[in-house]
Amino acid sequence: MNFQKILKENISFFINYFKNSELILCQNITTREVLMQNIRIAIQKSGRLSEDSIDLFKECGIKLDMGKGRLKSVSSNFNAEFLFLRDDDIPGYVEDGVADLGIVGENVLVESAKNVDLVKKLGFSKCRLSIAIPREDSFDGAQSLQNKSIATSYPKLLSKYLKENDIKANIHEISGSVEIAPSIGLADAVCDIVSSGSTLLSNGLKEVQEIFKSEAVLIGNKNLSAENKSILEKILFRINAVQKAQDHKYILLNAPNEKLPEIINIIAGMKSPTVMPLAAEGWSSIHSVLEEKAFWEKIEALRNAGAEGILVIPIEKMIL
């Protein structure tokens, strides 16, 4: 019997005891904090994932206080406890069950080779793992790496790429400042995380081959308790609402009534657009929701169809 179970049983006993004694006051013991466990979520303490991870939970209405130097924080309005850790340690902690969930880059997840669930791609911290070589060198595909030495912090991902391309190369594993390896004679090439490419450029390197695309992902322990599964479902419901809203815009426009069928055809909306008469005779106001990815094409089509006074408004949450 685990500690949590013993705790719950004892608390239930006391609640029943006091209920029988008509000490109704003690029903307050059945609060969220005591009877429901907190799901433990590991996020990066400080680095490129931290701010967006914290913002994600804030947008989901989950309060977390990340005071200076804190390693742990319990949410004041949700059954969650946050652990602030180095990103490299997060997959291992989630596998061991020290944390139930975690947010890491997919690059770190795959490199760690830990046995955890990839629960959801989160769409931020997008980057790529690429091979880069000195600017003056030439590159004619993977063959150019044959028998070369490559510095990287991602030996597993790099070996996989080399193996798939039947290339033999020396992998120099280093934990940071990989880009300087060619200039100090440590390696012929590097395999590192790139987003804009400016760091490579300032170290005299050029990106020649992308080997892995990454973004932040929510990971989960393989054996979550039923209680934690239901907390995770609540979190996912909120994340989906936030992500849906980020992918959509609310649109309002005016149009002459004779143009309505054509305009409604362009902006079908979630069910169908709202159409309301304007004070001006023969005109209507149309409200709808547009997907971000087709946004500009639709705006152009609407203008061509006679829409005027187009207003576009961000949506905060979207529950479908």
Ligand code: ATP
């Ligand atoms: P820690 O101190 O926690 O070990 P770190 O220095 O290893 O941090 P960061 O540089 O903060 O890691 O990067 C964390 C993750 O953010 C990376 O694993 C990657 O998924 C993503 N990332 C890295 N560089 C970029 C970038 N330039 N743009 C966007 N995302 C990036």
Ligand code: ZN
């Ligand atoms: Zn790290």
